[in-house]
Amino acid sequence: MSKRWTIDKIKIFVENNSDSKLLTTEYHGFSQKLLFKCACGSNFEKTLTKFNNNNQRKCDVCQPPKTSRGE
Numbered sequence: 001m002s003k004r005w006t007i008d009k010i011k012i013f014v015e016n017n018s019d020s021k022l023l024t025t026e027y028h029g030f031s032q033k034l035l036f037k038c039a040c041g042s043n044f045e046k047t048l049t050k051f052n053n054n055n056q057r058k059c060d061v062c063q064p065p066k067t068s069r070g071e
C-alpha cells in the first residue's frame with residue numbers, strides 16, 4: 001500500500017530531486033526527522049513526508065516556511 005523507503009532509496013531520491021544531500025544514514029520511519037545538507041552549506045532537519053510531499057527540499061533560509069498562500 002504505502003511506498004517502502006530505505007535509506008538508500010531516500011538518498012538517491014534526494015540527490016535526484018534536490019540540491020540537498022542526505023546526511024542521515026539510518027531510516028526508521030516516516031515520522032523520523034532526517035538530517036540534510038542544503039546547497040548553501042547549512043544543515044536542516046525534515047521528515048521525509050515534508051521533504052517529499054510538501055516540496056520542502058532546502059533549508060529554512062533558502063526556502064522560508066510558508067505561512068500563508070497567495071502573497
Ligand SMILES: [Zn+2]
Pocket residue numbers: 038039040041042058059060061062063
Ligand atoms: Zn540553504
